[in-house]
Amino acid sequence: MVATAALWLALGAPGSANAFEAAQAFAKGTKILGLQVNGGVQNNIQDEPTTSGIDFIGLQPRFSYLPFEPFGSSWYAAVMEPGVEGWVQYYMHPQTAVAGGLKATLRLHAIGLGPLIPYLEGTAGAGGTSLDLIESRSRFTFIFEGGAGASVFVVPGVALNAVYRLQHASNGNTSRPNRGYNAHTGVLGVSFFFH
Numbered sequence: 001m002v003a004t005a006a007l008w009l010a011l012g013a014p015g016s017a018n019a020f021e022a023a024q025a026f027a028k029g030t031k032i033l034g035l036q037v038n039g040g041v042q043n044n045i046q047d048e049p050t051t052s053g054i055d056f057i058g059l060q061p062r063f064s065y066l067p068f069e070p071f072g073s074s075w076y077a078a079v080m081e082p083g084v085e086g087w088v089q090y091y092m093h094p095q096t097a098v099a100g101g102l103k104a105t106l107r108l109h110a111i112g113l114g115p116l117i118p119y120l121e122g123t124a125g126a127g128g129t130s131l132d133l134i135e136s137r138s139r140f141t142f143i144f145e146g147g148a149g150a151s152v153f154v155v156p157g158v159a160l161n162a163v164y165r166l167q168h169a170s171n172g173n174t175s176r177p178n179r180g181y182n183a184h185t186g187v188l189g190v191s192f193f194f195h
Contacts, residue, residue, distance in 0.1 A: 022153075025159075026070055028067065029065075032083070034061070034064075034189050037060070037187070038188075040089075052133045054133070059088050062083055062085040062086075075113060076112055077111045078109060084105065087101060094133070099169070103125030121149065121165075124144050126142050127141055129141045135180055136171050136179065140172075142171070144169075147165030147185075147187075157193045158193070161187075161191060163187045164185070164186060168182050
């Protein structure tokens with residue numbers, strides 16, 4: 001019981017002073033620079049008879065600007081974070097290849113729960129690739145991702161984040177074949193907040 005209470009206080013009880021500090025960190029006009037690394041493996045959610053067994057690692061620099069004030073209060077306070085994210089992925093299997101481009105991003109942070117700040121996010125973008133697979137044969141690719149993660153401020157103005165994303169990449173029917181691929185991805189990063 002004591003351990004549970006201590007953990008509750010360490011993470012910040014809803015409605016505590018930490019929610020106010022998070023609202024300051026995510027104030028309107030804040031700029032956020034981030035650097036993220038990712039890794040992923042292909043999944044077969046479409047139940048295709050064959051897949052290429054893709055796996056990859058990547059790098060994703062990110063920039064966001066907060067044009068809106070946080071909304072809501074107490075434990076349900078939240079803030080929208082629109083931004084852009086560069087992406088480079090290095091494929092290790094079934095062949096060595098690279099892909100990269102630019103994505104638009106949107107995160108919805110729940111900032112009323114203390115220093116651990118959960119969020120939902122989505123990305124959409126396009127780029128080029130040297131990947132040549134049964135799922136897609138094109139030098140052009142679209143990329144879409146949806147996920148959920150959390151950030152924790154380690155010092156004022158600096159947060160670590162971890163997120164799960166479901167990634168979909170395809171050529172958008174610009175050439176054949178265009179089955180595309182889906183992948184489970186994990187992302188780790190650090191974000192710097194400037195006011």
